[in-house]
Amino acid sequence: MADTAQVASAASSKDPAVGLAAVRSLRVLVERLEELQVGNAREQGWTWEQIAERLGVSRQAVHKKHARGRGPLRRRD
């Protein structure tokens, strides 16, 4: 119960350092999850179009961010 109360008070913290650190970590977490899920979708044969639709972004955006194996010094993993 003490933990719950602690979390609740931190979540409503007016201290920008606490709030911004949370936003930053959440962003990192989202990026990690997106990378894993997009990679998984590609491995399962999903098109960039399908992935983009589910993510609610444009096909170009998702392709630019996640496509590998093009351009100089690029190797396939």
Place this chain on the structure above:
Amino acid sequence: MFERFTPEARQVVEGAQQEARDLQHDRIGTEHLLLALLTRQGTTAASVLGRHGLTRSAVVTEVARSTGTELDASALTSIGIDLDAVRTSVESTFGPGALDGRRGRAGHIPFTPRAKKVLELSLREAIALKSRSITDGHLLLALIREGEGLAAKVLHDRGVDLPALRDEVRLALNS
């Protein structure tokens, strides 16, 4: 484009990948190029940067300060997210270390758009100085010209006189 790079300049580009890997970063940024330039003792870029008081450890410190720890469990707890629970769930599907980016760490690390821009600008710097090959010095000039990446921020924060640095690199390259 890379065929124009001298062996030293290629080693800087490859060194940047190693720097990113050592720091457990998942992108090669301008800061990793700067670290790789500093590491290659005796090269034009390393000598000029050294004369301006820039050391490898200073850059590592600045980079650590700017990037911070990536996944901060306590910060996530403050908004009610249990990172351990997320990690357990993700690892049950994607395997150990999946959430922490250890999967594929040994493989290729991509460049950030700014680091790519630096590589492109190095060609322009070489052409501007009528050089047929791209050297570590041209890479340093490109880092300065790019001006917005973490490398430029570190140089600025360390009080490096960028116009003077640029002039010295150009002079060294022309001699």
